[in-house]
Amino acid sequence: MQSLIAENNEKRKLLNKENKKIYEDMLMYVRLSYKKSEAETEEVLMELLDHLLILQHEGKDASELFGTDPKQYADEIVGELPQVITKKVIMLFFMGVFYFLGVATFVNGLVSSILSYGFGQLESNETYYIGTLSVNTLLSLGIAFLVVCGVIRYISWTCFKNVSKVFELLVTGIVFGTLPFCIFLALFYFMPSFGPSITIELYWLILIGICFYLLGNVFKRKA
Amino acid sequence: MAIRSQLLKGILEGCILAIISKETVYGYELAMKLQDQGLDVSEGSIYPILLRLQKEKLIQGEMRKSPSGPNRKYYTLTDAGEESLETFRKNWEYLKKPVDQLLDEEDV
Structure with a gap:
């Protein structure tokens, strides 16, 4: 699979500017249909690329292949791609969850540790309230999930469109x-403290972060 | 419009099965063969159909090195595909005569 993606990256360089724009929109749009089988997705993308390269060589237009409405054509392709089994989607979901927790905990631990041990700005231990922590974690995961879905939707929406850079910067930034x-x-600021408390040294956060990340890797391998 | 395109899709599927049953082809080759037959379909329209035929297990795609170098996906018919082609052939025979007759009568 990786070799097919690498081959695609190489071959894409042979496209002229116009064809490259339309093909890369197609590529992005089809790849973002995340519930589809990756093998079939990459194979059909390669077939389309090969076909487009031949058309380009013959001096023909990309519309010979994608028709007058490339987005509609992309939807047709996505509609016919086989769905992946749910198990894979679930594994990828947990992978995302643990990667997010891992990176968040690790960065938190690292920054706090540097401030505390390096500059004496913070106490070297932190008290957590289990109730507060669980609610905040769940809510954060919910927000992260919404952001990821939003980003995927947004990128799909911008495919086959010319979106102004200013608009893009404003929307994505805000x-x-x-x-x-x-x-x-x-x-984290307003959530009241509740539930039993635990106090740990800050560097533990780094270790916990790494553990979450490794757990994420396990799910990735199972997917 | 919807009925018309459904009908065309079905016929195009049958033609694709017929070509693949004769020889193993890859996407571009298939589009060329359809055009050679005078079937003037947009070249891109074969790929959604190829995906559907694979999903229905009527054809089988395999990435292979082509004689000229790059990897290409070659299609062959499965047993179910052979059966489906046979059914298409029968249905077509069934339709062809009466429809032709009807249209000829109108001409006169």
């Missing part, structure tokens, strides 16, 4: 960056 970040901050 909707997918600033807004979720503010909600995260508000969650």
